[in-house]
Amino acid sequence: MALDQTPPLNSLGFAKAPADTRVVVAMSGGVDSSVVAAMLKDEGYDVVGVTLQLYDHGAALAKKGACCAGVDIQDARRVAEEMGFPHYVLDYENVFKDAVIDEFADSYLGGATPVPCIRCNERVKFKDLLETAKDLEADCMATGHYIQRKVGENGPELHAAADGNRDQSYFLFSTTEEQLSYLRFPLGHLPSKDDTRKLAAKYGLEVADKPDSQDICFVPNGDYAAVIRKLRPEAADPGNIVDTEGNVLGSHEGVIHYTIGQRRGLGIGGLADPLYVVKLDPERKEVVVGPKSMLATRKIPVREINWLGDAPLTSQAEWNIAVRVRSTRPPRDAILRPISETEAEVELLTAEEGVSPGQACVFYDPESTRIFGGGWIHRG
Known part of the structure; x- marks a missing residue:
């Protein structure tokens, strides 16, 4: 033989x-x-x-x-x-x-x-x-x-x-x-x-x-706003800080200075309850603030999905997965509902705060270390 x-x-x-x-x-x-x-x-x-x-x-x-x-x-x-x-x-x-x-x-x-x-x-x-x-x-x-x-x-x-x-x-x-x-x-x-x-x-x-790199490579000092101002001078256009009813609470020097979930540095002190950035409206040049409860999100629209599962994404109406919506947060249990091969809605079993458009939503197998891909969070 x-x-x-x-x-x-x-x-x-x-x-x-x-x-x-x-x-x-x-x-x-x-x-x-x-x-x-x-x-x-x-x-x-x-x-x-x-x-x-x-x-x-x-x-x-x-x-x-x-x-x-x-x-x-x-x-x-x-x-x-x-x-x-x-x-x-x-x-x-x-x-x-x-x-x-x-x-x-x-x-x-x-x-x-x-x-x-x-x-x-x-x-x-x-x-x-x-x-x-x-x-x-x-x-x-x-x-x-x-x-x-x-x-x-x-x-x-x-x-x-x-x-x-x-x-x-x-x-x-x-x-x-x-x-x-x-x-x-x-x-x-x-x-x-x-x-x-x-x-x-x-x-x-x-x-x-050699120390590890901590910042985005082209923003070595962590000043995102300074880089964006040089690339897009119009980004520093001033505007108003408003509450969810549209009441003006203060002013700002460009929406690029703010992120969803931000609390500090808003420049609107003296209020009874703390307020957080809950929405950025660049067209109106407004930074919208509200109570922390408004940051809680359960349903997340996701697009540009890269799927790495064994079966096609659309082969099931629902997938039980875990998702990570920020690089610094652990995966959370969720349900993935496909809309197409590249779009889906993710429903978190427990609400997350500060889910922001532009961030990634990464899919994990809740029973192992495997990654099933992910997509980009966008506005619903």
Whole structure:
């Protein structure tokens, strides 16, 4: 009887030696992607590092003279030199501005609260960069994201990271089945970020103690309004702060300074009960405030859905799932009612406060770590 001569799968899931497996690593210059590149190189893979230059802090998007993007690129290049693999820098500033930054500004102008990191993954990293990896004849592309890719009965599945405190599934819900078949996330199984830094020290990487990025990359000081004013000067148009009956309580210097659920900094002190931002009306240039009870939401309209379930979204009238409506909140039990392949209504079993148009609504299997995709919250 003939013996099965099929070679075992390597750590990236290919039936060939690591040396015969080319992997493009998306390198941001941070410790996570640097460790991925070093680890795969150490395992013997044919590693190619690619860094995208996405923005220029010396331009109109941030403080004059700052150049964090340049520092990150140099850090990525240094890791490649230390570990001995090729590294390329691709200028994607125009693509990034068109696909991410402009929509970020327009969403704020429209009274929404956008999540540009999701759009960057969707429209730049997992689209154009992934195609570049294929052009380089890579077998797969690896990133430093904290999320897991597992192979189930029907193919690759997306799962939350082992470390719930580092899980980035909220920002990766729009990853398609086709992209998932090509992507790898080597850090998703690690118990904690400390393990990543230990690996960085093991490989002697200078970025081992580099701080994590806390802000949106093109808003390094957290001042969203300043960035939007430079991109859309009309965003600073003044207007009124009104209650739900239309009574004027104060004035503001642009709706971009406010978010749904905000309480502090409204400039309307002296009232008996605390008020919260419950609605932004950019057309009327009004910030609408009301009691906290008005922030409670149970039914959420969702569109632009990316569905990762085994059966089609519309194959059931209802799905019992868990959803996350903010990156900082845990998943909550909900019912998903499809309207079409890309639209649905989500009903939360327990009301959530501060649900805002422009945020993502990410779907989870309540019985496991699997992500069923998600969509974007919009006004009903």
